[in-house]
Amino acid sequence: MDYRPNVRITELGDLFYDPVDPARFPGCIPRFRNERAAAGVGLKLDEAAWAAHFCRFDALPDNLPQPLALRYHGHQFRVYNPDLGDGRGFLFAQLRDSDGRLLDLGTKGSGQTPYSRTADGRLTLKGGVREILAAEMLEALGVDTSRTFALFETGEQLERGDEPSPTRSAVLTRLSHGHIRIGTFQRHAFAQDTGSLDRLVRYCLSHLYGDTPAADAAENAARLFDLVAQRTAELAASYMAAGFVHGVLNSDNINVTGESFDYGPWRFTPYWDADFTAAYFDHYGLYAFARQAEAIHWDLAQLAGCLALLAESAPLSETLDSWGDRFDRALVGTLLWRLGVAPRGDASDRELARTLVAALAERTHTIDRVFHDWRGGRDPGAQAYPAEPFRQLAAQLDGRARPPVDGYWADAEPCSMHIEEVEAIWAAIAERDDWSPLDAKVAAIRRMGQALIEDGCDLA
Secondary structure: OOOOOOOOOHHHHHOEEHHHHHHHOOOOEEEEEEEHHHOOOOOOOOOOHHHHHOOOOOOOOOOOOOOOOOOEEEEOOOOEEEEEOOOOEEEEEEEOOOOOEEEEEEOOOOOOOOOOOOOOOEEHHHHHHHHHHHHHHHHHHOOEEEEEEEEEEEEEEEEOOOOOOOEEEEEEEEEOOOEEEEHHHHHHHOOOHHHHHHHHHHHHHHOOOOOOOOOOOHHHHHHHHHHHHHHHHHHHEEEEEEEEOOOOHHHOOOOOOOOOOOOOOOEEOOOOOOOOOOOOOOOOOOOOOOHHHHHHHHHHHOOOOOHHOOOOOHHHHHHHHOHHHHHHHHHHHHHHHHHHOOOHHHHHHHHHHHHHHHHHOOOOOOHHHHHHHHHOOOOOOOOOOOOOHHHHHHHHOOOOOOOOOHHHHHHOOOOOOHHHHHHHHHHHHHHOOOHHHHHHHHHHHHHHHHHHHHOOOOOO
């Protein structure tokens, strides 16, 4: 397809962002270029152009002439923080994808902004590598996620309290369907600025959801809330089916498109462990594996409070109350999708999903192992899976089997992304500057993703 620049963020006005200058780095060493994503948005770039646009941040043709640091507030671990905003990133460009949806090119580690406070505005190279792995794995597992577009090592040495220092630095660019957060709405609700809230609602409906706004502000607010509720329910469900723990589901990290992004202390839990946490500083398990739906629902309630300045509370409350049912339906659909069996009907599918979760909760096998072995409704046999819930699972899958044909499913081991492998990939880079394990892992993840597509079933 052709490159289709389409700057829309400026419609919101300068209360929503601050023009900023990118940092000037001593080096621009290419470490990851998502050629697949570039082709999908019509960017045909040689090596020099990649560095010019995604390390030095020279403006793309007919796009934003200067990067914009977006303004927002947010609840962080349930504590309201009005001193937020893009502190080490900015919106670099906007363009349309092959489906006509608006895409943002945003950055991480691109320098200080008015919201950096005492921070240096930089990203560690390890943090960039971890984001590549998270985004690639989640995309393959069907999660609506931002995609890492480019990673450049910048030649600086950074001091960090949570990893050996000095450590190498990098700048990352990601593709995402918008960077409007629940915290963006919170900022203008905090100021009781209903005009800005109305403009923001219209922007989101028009450019993030492709929905024509009505003349009535209340109708628009209620409509947007319904759309965000559905997308966030699907997001929470997809995290569970993937075995993913984001780690920091603060309201400033929830995109109103329901697209997952901003990967910091993430992990994939090896087993279906309700209490598994990703962030070492999450002392009370607020964002533990099984509490992620609760966390996202809580953040959604904060959005409802903002939109109540425009809409009647009744429709917002009804939508918020229905969120649990939406999440349940989405979870059933995503579990069956990953298992590779077609839906049969609400009651049967719910019972199958309940049995599958009970089997996973036995923790006799990792999440990835179970989905790999049982893909397409295959029964690996009682010798491999002797626990009773798996016998029940086999009985419920009787008649649903549709054996997969992609060669991936014959592999001895599933493609996984547990912390030990993440650390091993980083160790190869840190100790030997060996990037081949990362390249091999990305290729393996994409092979799994293709197998899931080739042998997939539509979501219920």
